[in-house]
Amino acid sequence: MVHVTIDGIELDVSEGTLILEAAQSQNIAVPTFCYQKRLAPLASCRMCLVSVENMPKLQPACATPVTDGMVVHTASEQVALTRQSMLELLLANHPLDCPVCDKGGECELQDMVFEYGAGASRFRDQKRVFRSRDLSLNQVIIFNANRCIQCQRCVRICEDVVGAVALGTIDKGMDSEVTGFENSLDDCDHCGNCIEVCPVGALMSQPYRYKARPWDLVETETTCPFCGTGCQLTIGARDGELARVRSKYETGINGETLCVKGRFGIDYIDSEQRIETPLVRRNGALEPASWNDAFDAMRGHIGDQSDIDGRRIGGLASAQLSNETLYLFQKMLRTVFHTNNIDSSNRWTGGIYDELPGLIGGLYSRQSLEEVISADVVLVVGSNVTDDNPVTDYLLRSKIRQQKNHLFLASVRPSRLDADASACVRLLPGDEAVLISTITNRIFDSRAGTHQSGVESLAEFSRQCAEAVKAATTVTVLVGMDFLRTPNAKLALPWLDGLIRRLQGSGKAAALQFLFDRCNQLGAWEMGVLPNHLPGWQKNGERLFEQAWDVQLSSDPGADIHEMLRRCAAGAMDCLYILGSDPMSAYPDRIQVENALSSADLLIVQASHHSATTKLADIVLPGAAFGEEAGTVMNNEGRIQSIRAFRPPIADTRRNIDILTQITEIFGGNFCGYSLGNLKPEHVFSEITQLVPSFAELSPANVAEEGALSRRAGYRDIPQSSALPLPSSVERTGQSNGKLTLVTGDCGFHSGYASEHSATLSGIRAEAYVEVRQSDCQAMGFAQGDLVKIRSPHGETTLSIRTNKQFPPGLAFVPENFASQHLNRLFKQGEFSCLVEILPNEL
Amino acid sequence: MFEKVLLRSLDVPESQDLSAYEAAGGFKSLASVLANHSPDELIELVKASGLRGRGGAGFPTGLKWSFVPKDTEKPVYLCCNADEAEPGTFKDRALMENDPHMVIEGILIAAYAIGAATSYFYIRGEYGVSTERVEAALAQAYAKGLLGQNILGSEFSHDIYVHRGAGAYICGEETALLESIEGRRAQPKLKPPFPAVAGIYGCPTVINNVETLSCLPHIVERGTDWFRSIGPESSPGPKLFCVSGQVKKPGLYELPMGISMRELLEDHAGGPLSDNFKAVIPGGVSAPMIPGSDIDVGMDFDSLAGAGSMLGSAGVIALDDTACVVRVAARIMEFFNHESCGKCTPCREGNDWAAKVLRRLEAGSGQREDLDQLAFLCAGIFGNSFCALGDAAAWSLGAALKHFRYEFEQHIDDGECPFH
Ligand SMILES: Cc1cc2nc3c(=O)[nH]c(=O)nc-3n(C[C@H](O)[C@H](O)[C@H](O)COP(=O)(O)O)c2cc1C
Ligand code: SF4
Ligand code: SF4
Ligand code: SF4
């Protein structure tokens, strides 16, 4: 601790505290431009200069750590004059075109001049003008260099946090200009973080251009609907219309950052693909109908409660819906349709649900990501974090660079984070089991070296990782989507479980989190949207729920999506109720899913947007989209956060919770006495808090502020079997006969199937592509951009080819985000990677 | 006549050749250091010599070396600062062109003292001949085992890489120079950490000027007492003075540190072209001008600081009474404005503004309030800029305004330049 005096206030602060931070802790405002909490100090704008006794010059408060006995004055006349001078200097060449500047009203330069500036400027020469028209740098960024104050916040956030290094500064002195390579940012991430941190109207958002003045906007704080990172964002609406999305300084897990999806993709809710009225299939065609017609049609098909055979009915929901909606969905299925046939994803291969309760219920670290990634060693397995969870990628990068802790990265595809990793290795999907077992054995025992990895890089990576783990006191494992998608997941999960337990047993603080690419996968499971568990991972048939819900629950073990589809195809299902999900596009094996969905007697789809699945439906119920319905979601940290409505459901759409409640009522159930019209999401939330231990004692008010971490509570501890079979690495033989291993996942510009509806995101990237190693591409005789045919034993599709020098040999990646690509034709059921040939398109 | 040490071979033909340097006793100091001194002893020796850096700031060289952490696991680097871009300065160039092996020997001695296995020779981009001669000298030194592995059969190994600047003055500032070597945009960096602790690639790095390094073989050869016997107690040694401007015999002079400015300009450089000196800039354009009436001042770090200026790079620019101070001030500000790296607000914006005002004043279209603007700019920049470039711009302009305000007023009142 050091003792300092600032403006007469004495305080003790920890060593290394900046004068600025110490002042802020006493509510002493020190004006800044170039300072930004998450960026390394630059100390270039000189706005924060303060006087320090016994120092000849004024010192930058943003970069000067306090020392013991330091006496600081922030309010002296010299300091005030200096601030005035800096502002007068900055304004000398500033165009002062505030009336036509999008930033006007929320511009830091305006605010500063108002607060600290002189009333008039003495400058009477010609102002510097870079160009008289704004420069479009890419589809989302437009730039006015004349307004730039050279704080370099944009350049630094792009390099240090986003890691893109797309922005730089050219020329020097007064000619210094921030720009992209050859005045373009067409190849950058389009994340817009540079726009967000720009204090003035230099870097501006194109989609928001001239749409509103800040004071015309009604702002709504909410949680991003895309990935599981759970970023906080602020929707600005003008007259009820979405005008823009912003992130706020030091708010939420994301601070001031967002990725392109969150910042520019929310306009998917305004897509022409929105379903505006209920649709009912009549004489083979889907036709608009009233809600009553739709409900009547449902009743007509299903009959009364007494007619329902729970084994012949099932539901699939999207993990992007709120806890409240998901809770009501499974409750409806369980209480009025008497079924446990419930699932929440198309993508997990079977069998993982037996392993999850111990892991997620018991071991999962419900803890801030910031904390878990501060561990001495962070091991990321099976995720392309940069594409799947971009803001998690930013946080990891910043952390590793600042704290210099170890990052070990094991993934199928290369990513930008590789550059900051202590070691990285390329896996094939399914290798995760052998990786985790090898690392475990290397850390803990004798069997080290006896494993059958066979893949040298993997063995070396495991050795290095194990060495680092042995030397560490805190270890974190982050597990991504590729891990859960491969059929080997059920082999890998027990090893993961074992690794974490044994690390904890050996006295290390070991943390585990998943990196879900859907915003509420964790919540969906907590809400019981899976076949064999009730909400809160409680075993089917639990008395608690029978009492609370006042029904006899089915004791059937329930079917997952694979089993439901099998049963549909076999004619063993009467009704499939799909909520917000698009298995036709997402489920591996399109032929099979198409078969299954067409074979169900009744296919009900409740969704906000048209999809290949709604086309097959018998009844389509149009639900509210993101931003039209409040609720909560649980991010990858296990944090429960609010989503809020900024407008009512459009056209004839309804809130999802209203639709589900009404159907529950129609079939004779009720919801705790609340009925349509007076049901609020908070009512559902409070029932959840009573039944789901991880939500116990939370109130909507707890959640509303900063979100609330759920708790690790009351789960069964699954005993760990000590002798797990040693897995072996995935066969690599297919590759030798000219085939490539095809994997899929999110690309940087899209998330799942919702983002494709965003005009902005589709403007940036509208089409799928196949990405391969550059030398593979050459060896196959193709050049970047060529149209090629990709053929698997099950199907084929045509795409343009892209090369990547970092790709491992024999790997092909196609983003899964483009529904019309029918990529799932290439996979057979239960397959995550598959072997493909890449052929000339003409063939 | 003062014995030339640094410039001893100025008139020797092919003095840049290794054989000429060896004939003059070259590389004996290196051999003796490697054989007889531990690095710590060498640092103590240089401390005892009182050698102060010739790059501009006059920082004690031995002390700077001693800041390199002793127990570091990181590689230690040395940079020879040969960016010499201060207007009026041409001493390092003479050393590199005439006696490149002397500089190399100096580098090796310094590198041995700080434990550096690698050094970077950062040469100003415009210095074509210097670069050629240094590169040729390096090749000769490698061929002779004076560079590379186990130099002169010792345990000491060292490599020198030449890095050429690309024309920006700021690259001479030590932290910007490091950024430039790393391939980044050359802008000064925050200190601390100081380069001696975290320089190139985050490793301990010492930056020394060409002339500073060139003194080392002589200090080793002739001893600290000899070095201290030259010049004043607080800044001893032989010194190169680059005299330019309105004098009869402009040129490069090696003289004892602390020689009086009058002696330098009148006895050695032949006096003013016209009758009197109007002003003298003693240390490159970064150094404030001194009125012609005040030239009885010692040409050393402390005496010039006492006179409100600095020795800087010892680029002595003389103005006789036909010179227009407004024009000189305007030219100098154009230079700083052109060379401002653009990082910090006061230097970037302030120099541009000041240059615009001075242009106007020089042309005779200025107004009285322009002088207030200049006073405001000097105060706004000086002490507030990130590095010394901004300070220098304001400081030198401030001196012109202070000593020659009437010339500025004359331009305003006459509506034209009284000298041109
Ligand atoms: C704007 C600026 C330009 C500089 N240019 C040079 C230069 O060209 N050559 C030089 O040796 N030092 C230059 N310096 C000084 C260096 O930063 C540094 O102090 C010097 O190289 C240290 O060497 P020394 O200790 O041997 O003097 C410059 C400093 C500033 C602020
Ligand atoms: S949009 Fe993102 S990636 Fe592109 S320049 Fe801005 S910060 Fe960098
Ligand atoms: S564009 Fe904006 S953020 Fe970037 S340097 Fe200029 S003012 Fe700062
Ligand atoms: S004073 Fe500022 S702008 Fe000028 S050169 Fe130094 S850092 Fe760059």
Ligand code: FES
């Ligand atoms: S905020 Fe401190 S110098 Fe810019």
